[in-house]
Amino acid sequence: MTKNQQVTIPTNTALQEKDYTILNLGPTHPATHGIFQNVMKMDGELIVSAEPTIGYIHRAFEKLAERRPFYQITPITDRLNYCSSPINNMGWHMTVEKLAGIEIPKRVQYLRVIIMELARIADHIICNSVIGVDSGAMTGFLYIFQWREYIYEIYEELCGARLTTNIGRIGGLERDFNEKAWEKIHYFLKEFPKGLKEFENLLVRNRIFMDRTIKCGPISADRALAYSFSGPNLRAAGVDYDVRVMNPYSSYEEFSFTIPIGTNGDTYDRFMVRQREMWESLSIIQQAIDKINALEDKTSYHGNVPEFFLPPKEEVYNSMEALIWHFKIVMGETTIPKGEVYHCVEGGNGELGFYLVSDGGRTPYRLHFRRPCYIYYQAYPEMVKGSMLSDAILTMSSMNVIAGELDA
Amino acid sequence: MPTLNLELLESKLKEHFNENILSTSMEVDMFTVVVSKEVLHDVVRFLKDDAYFNFHYLTTLCGLHYPDSPFPFGLMIQLHNMPENSRIRIKSFTGDNEPTFLTLTDLWPAANWMEREAYDFFGFRFTGHPDLRRIVNMDSLEGWPMRKEYPLEDPFRKDKDDKMFGR
Numbered sequence: 001m002t003k004n005q006q007v008t009i010p011t012n013t014a015l016q017e018k019d020y021t022i023l024n025l026g027p028t029h030p031a032t033h034g035i036f037q038n039v040m041k042m043d044g045e046l047i048v049s050a051e052p053t054i055g056y057i058h059r060a061f062e063k064l065a066e067r068r069p070f071y072q073i074t075p076i077t078d079r080l081n082y083c084s085s086p087i088n089n090m091g092w093h094m095t096v097e098k099l100a101g102i103e104i105p106k107r108v109q110y111l112r113v114i115i116m117e118l119a120r121i122a123d124h125i126i127c128n129s130v131i132g133v134d135s136g137a138m139t140g141f142l143y144i145f146q147w148r149e150y151i152y153e154i155y156e157e158l159c160g161a162r163l164t165t166n167i168g169r170i171g172g173l174e175r176d177f178n179e180k181a182w183e184k185i186h187y188f189l190k191e192f193p194k195g196l197k198e199f200e201n202l203l204v205r206n207r208i209f210m211d212r213t214i215k216c217g218p219i220s221a222d223r224a225l226a227y228s229f230s231g232p233n234l235r236a237a238g239v240d241y242d243v244r245v246m247n248p249y250s251s252y253e254e255f256s257f258t259i260p261i262g263t264n265g266d267t268y269d270r271f272m273v274r275q276r277e278m279w280e281s282l283s284i285i286q287q288a289i290d291k292i293n294a295l296e297d298k299t300s301y302h303g304n305v306p307e308f309f310l311p312p313k314e315e316v317y318n319s320m321e322a323l324i325w326h327f328k329i330v331m332g333e334t335t336i337p338k339g340e341v342y343h344c345v346e347g348g349n350g351e352l353g354f355y356l357v358s359d360g361g362r363t364p365y366r367l368h369f370r371r372p373c374y375i376y377y378q379a380y381p382e383m384v385k386g387s388m389l390s391d392a393i394l395t396m397s398s399m400n401v402i403a404g405e406l407d408a
Numbered sequence: 409m410p411t412l413n414l415e416l417l418e419s420k421l422k423e424h425f426n427e428n429i430l431s432t433s434m435e436v437d438m439f440t441v442v443v444s445k446e447v448l449h450d451v452v453r454f455l456k457d458d459a460y461f462n463f464h465y466l467t468t469l470c471g472l473h474y475p476d477s478p479f480p481f482g483l484m485i486q487l488h489n490m491p492e493n494s495r496i497r498i499k500s501f502t503g504d505n506e507p508t509f510l511t512l513t514d515l516w517p518a519a520n521w522m523e524r525e526a527y528d529f530f531g532f533r534f535t536g537h538p539d540l541r542r543i544v545n546m547d548s549l550e551g552w553p554m555r556k557e558y559p560l561e562d563p564f565r566k567d568k569d570d571k572m573f574g575r
Contacts, residue, residue, distance in 0.1 A: 375518055
């Protein structure tokens, strides 16, 4: 080898500096079901990395809550996970009840359980049918949505609202279930299983659906716990954590139901866990109705808490004392205990927690919402890394990320 | 129902961290411990790694602000031991106007966004955090919105007198 020999070593810079495509998925995209932005680095159709940007519908709920009396916070909680608002409302009311040490009659607790389980079914219907839509199966969605509509009709009988329900009061419910509501609940219990079965027949053992969803966006139990997953997503990964069983509220300890769990933590498992949970919820509603019928107490729909429970409207309109009392409660002028309390409920998509610090003032001193999907959505880049773009869409819809709760 | 022996937990913590455990109390149903800022990360790591206490799950993390206190800024952390079904709340306060804490992202990846939220709203710095920037507010926002002195409404608005609901 001579000294002057010029050797050019071939370099493969072209290969190293691969030309990746940057793809903006969102903020508004028909497939994201909400306002999420994902900046994805794509190698062909494979995802190299994803970077979620959130906050497009941030409404500063925690700051707002510091200036609102307790009753005015209920409508805020509606807008967290708006697919299952009643659970959020009840969770908030139960937090205040825990702070004030309010005892609730059994009948009210069972009535609440009925409402919360209806809300859970509505939430799971939305999530599961949308998984179907995103994998190309529109039919199931169209048929099952009439039952979600029917649940909203039940809400309408109970509180007058459909989506953002503002249901219940601190210390109970604003009114007892009326005849029409009971009729609708019984009709729902009788007819919904058929609809749910039909939906299952369409998807559960459908070869195309299974091929599409099995091993799509998986997460192991270890990683799921490290990412503080909760709710159906954690259970799909194989951890049997359910707030209803671990920290029972509203007499859930008296009900018998099973916690379905998955093994792989993939889209199919998440779908199946939600599917099973709907059946369990139906059985819980049936048990609650049986328990209510077995009670001697046939009329109570609220506890004896004049400090928090608004007086009946007839009295408010016709007597001065009731009007003053109503006004005092709404303005937060009643005695509110000091202290700090954390209460969590099993929301539609996980452990929904309320951390309330009260200094005895008319508004909370600090209120922090533990929003399950805010916490588990950060695992999304890890779950979709190396998968196809279409799998990323499916993974997101199966995680049940709700924009309202994500951004608070 | 909590099944962990809380007295043992309290004595163990005091044994390991001595005077750095500032106070322990039972807040309604949650065992709460206030620790000094210096040992916060060590306490959390101890609770996570100890085979008996095994607080393996980070439930939530958020900032607190008490402007009238000599230590106005606080960090609240809640951990959960699922097999024993016990929860614990850890708080730590600092008087610094630019509070700095050690990050928990080395223990749980879930701490990432929770700490970004605390940074976004309270201006807490987390040493060692991989990507500390605002998360839900716009990047150009000035100030730290959840601090008590930050006005809820535009302070220059003259048309609206909000004395009734002001704190």
